Amino acid sequence: MKRTFLEDDIAPLATGAWILGTGGGGSPYVSALNMRELCRSGHSVEVIDAGDLDDDDLVAVVSGMGAPLVGQERLRDPVLLGRAVTAMEDYLGQSFRAVMNLEIGGGNAFASFLAAAATGKPVVDADAMGRAYPEAQMTSFAIGGLTMYPLSLVDVRDNEVIVTKAASWKWMERISRRVCTEVGSTAATCKAPRTGREVRQWGIHGTVTQAIALGRAVQKARAAHADPIEAVLAHAGGVALFKGKVVDVDRVTSGGFLRGKAYVEGLGDDRGTRLEMGFQNEWAIAMRDGVAIGMTPDLLCLLDTVSGEAIGTETVRYGQRVNLIALPAPQILKTPAGLEAVGPRAFGYDLDYKSVFS
Amino acid sequence: MKRTFLEDDIAPLATGAWILGTGGGGSPYVSALNMRELCRSGHSVEVIDAGDLDDDDLVAVVSGMGAPLVGQERLRDPVLLGRAVTAMEDYLGQSFRAVMNLEIGGGNAFASFLAAAATGKPVVDADAMGRAYPEAQMTSFAIGGLTMYPLSLVDVRDNEVIVTKAASWKWMERISRRVCTEVGSTAATCKAPRTGREVRQWGIHGTVTQAIALGRAVQKARAAHADPIEAVLAHAGGVALFKGKVVDVDRVTSGGFLRGKAYVEGLGDDRGTRLEMGFQNEWAIAMRDGVAIGMTPDLLCLLDTVSGEAIGTETVRYGQRVNLIALPAPQILKTPAGLEAVGPRAFGYDLDYKSVFS
Structure with missing residues (x-):
């Protein structure tokens, strides 16, 4: 077509x-x-x-x-x-x-x-x-x-x-x-x-069609003064993982990549807990109080709590109110060959892949 | 042929x-x-x-x-x-x-x-x-x-x-x-x-023919217990510039090149004077007591005094007895376009080219 x-x-x-x-x-x-x-x-x-x-x-x-x-x-x-x-x-x-x-x-x-x-x-x-x-x-x-x-x-x-x-x-x-x-x-x-x-x-x-439709869902929610993050979750079959405020970012450009960690202090239901997100250009892993709650190849998306806008690893900064959500990964990334290429070990984390969605 | x-x-x-x-x-x-x-x-x-x-x-x-x-x-x-x-x-x-x-x-x-x-x-x-x-x-x-x-x-x-x-x-x-x-x-x-x-x-x-013939001239001199450096000069129309002992080498690998200086203290007729040779992989310039006596594109060759063997910028070292000679450069390297590409300024020396042979 x-x-x-x-x-x-x-x-x-x-x-x-x-x-x-x-x-x-x-x-x-x-x-x-x-x-x-x-x-x-x-x-x-x-x-x-x-x-x-x-x-x-x-x-x-x-x-x-x-x-x-x-x-x-x-x-x-x-x-x-x-x-x-x-x-x-x-x-x-x-x-x-x-x-x-x-x-x-x-x-x-x-x-x-x-x-x-x-x-x-x-x-x-x-x-x-x-x-x-x-x-x-x-x-x-x-x-x-x-x-x-x-x-x-x-x-x-x-x-x-x-x-x-x-x-x-x-x-x-x-x-x-x-x-x-x-x-x-x-x-x-x-x-x-x-x-x-x-x-x-x-x-x-x-x-391409999926990305456009996802963006439309966010736009529509904003226009209706609805919660854009709920719209993303509903539209893409996602799961909410954490809500909080960015309290620290540890970021270094090395070997042609942006690597580091962002730290988020919990708000609302997550108050009293702390999130640590590791990245190499993209978010690779999310740990809550030392326990992995999300990891590649599941899509970890850090979104602005109010606008639903995505936050990049190069723009994440102190004070941002954020929601961490996970979206399902394409099936091929979850095969054994897929996990070898893009699973947590491909990013240096000695963990077996455990999907948010399984 | x-x-x-x-x-x-x-x-x-x-x-x-x-x-x-x-x-x-x-x-x-x-x-x-x-x-x-x-x-x-x-x-x-x-x-x-x-x-x-x-x-x-x-x-x-x-x-x-x-x-x-x-x-x-x-x-x-x-x-x-x-x-x-x-x-x-x-x-x-x-x-x-x-x-x-x-x-x-x-x-x-x-x-x-x-x-x-x-x-x-x-x-x-x-x-x-x-x-x-x-x-x-x-x-x-x-x-x-x-x-x-x-x-x-x-x-x-x-x-x-x-x-x-x-x-x-x-x-x-x-x-x-x-x-x-x-x-x-x-x-x-x-x-x-x-x-x-x-x-x-x-x-x-x-x-190719010239290089083989030059090498043969050296071999022949050695076999006849004659001076191989004289043989090189006679064979290639070269000029003797300096004779001495290497007393210091200042060498650094930077940007993919070997750069630095070698210092030679005069012997024989050159006793009491000091030679400084600048290089970027190849010998680029020779200064005696601060005065340029040879420069690219003339070929500056540092030869072992006894064997006539060439000494490389990566192997030159303290104590070697050496003769510096110059051999004529191919004509094209001495044209204005040639000097722009390989003259002293192309190696960072703010000098007009003055040939040993002119």
Whole structure:
């Protein structure tokens, strides 16, 4: 089924993607600015389903790469994302049928739309994370054992690199991250091309539509002066885990990532208890008084108590009133291969995955 | 004219290339070991002249890249260099007619021979420096304004990167250096492919033959118990600049380069004076009592007083008896564009180039 992405979809996509970003992926609101300009200047983007792809169609998986704070200063750029796609087409000697997001969470939710506007190709309603994750090997395509190369990376100066082979997903991450850092910690990438068959089998489907609908649910609750957090929980089948006030943040940028902990003192029913949330770009684990109450791959979302707006790991700060909720993870992330890639141990926590939803 | 490179040519090539390396490029003796194995196992390499190339022949310009000390532990590897060449052929969809050295100075003198043995292609008797230099933009091809991309880089783990575009020679250097560092500071590269016409116009010709002949002159002098340094001067038209004893070395590895100064106290006619030699991988400048007596692009060669063996910037040490000599630079390095790329100011010395030979 084909439909057109409209200017009216931009704000809900930003709100929904920011929640699904579970603290990471960078704020989508800055990318939304460029998207609004494109819509207003007459660009229109079609959205298609994974099921609309032929087996042998080629799909470009696009994402902005870099440090979130740099991404706040230099907006995701349709020309640059488009160049990453055409660089890959030049390398392959083949054209892409469509583009899709690497991750629906955070600012990269708009990467496929910006690339689509630049190239005239439709967006596939799918991604490879169902959320945001910090590393290249943390995707459903990696979990499916698909090839991780080639990858194209372009910067604003006309540098263009193709990683034509990588010894592993980790090596792909290391090499592309280094190049990205050297060109200023902001670049556009086109990941390993996927066939229509691969996207149907290993993609996480419908996530663009889900993000927009989630954002709409929040907007609707706000307009009706209802509780937006209740709306998120009801809409997405989530669970409320904790409510409180941020009392401390311990944050460091290391090895190209934002790592650290945020501490929340309980309010209401949680008064007298203390929450500790560990993160690597995204929220990875939540401990209440030393006991894990939520962990990756369940989506841990820290939301502003009043507005329901997502709070990022780079913007969380002392004094914020927050609600921690969990949303269900895509099924593939909960398989043994999925947990190896994105379970608590992949983030350094020596714990077996226990879902909030099981 | 075509001739065969023989096992007997290996030792003279190593000795000659080490002198032409002007302190850098890494010792060629370790690369010579792999070349000897290849010769003994029946590999034979043909050497052709640049004049033998057709206008549209494609030539692969190969070199090992990385930190000299890592290159002492992991010998330049024919399989790896061959993979850099075939990776580029795969990318181009075209075959190379021949391979050539990026730099004749130091260990990279053997890069083309190792790649030739691996791929069955002949070696062009030419290079792009006539010596060794530390950075990508310091070549006759860069001085000629030729394109700097694409470049292929492969490592021992099956990682393979193509820099398909670069905004400048400096950017090519920065990006490829970063990837090289990430994969362990040792990699094989195939630089931007050159046509036969480009090699004829912008290559520095005959440098393989020159290096072998220079090495033979040293060997012959040693065998005759004559002064090998006199032999180098006579053979290559050089000038003796200083004689003394190394009294101090101030050396630091920074930004992927070996930088520093070596201090030599005069002996014989130079007694009572002091020499200070500045280097960035290669010897760049020589000051006697504060006055420049030799500078890049003239080749500054520090040779062991007794053996005539070259002394590298990474091996120079207290107590060595040394002779500093200068050999003439290839003409192209002395043009205005050449001096901009490799003159004293390119190494941070605010001096006009004054040749020992003018």
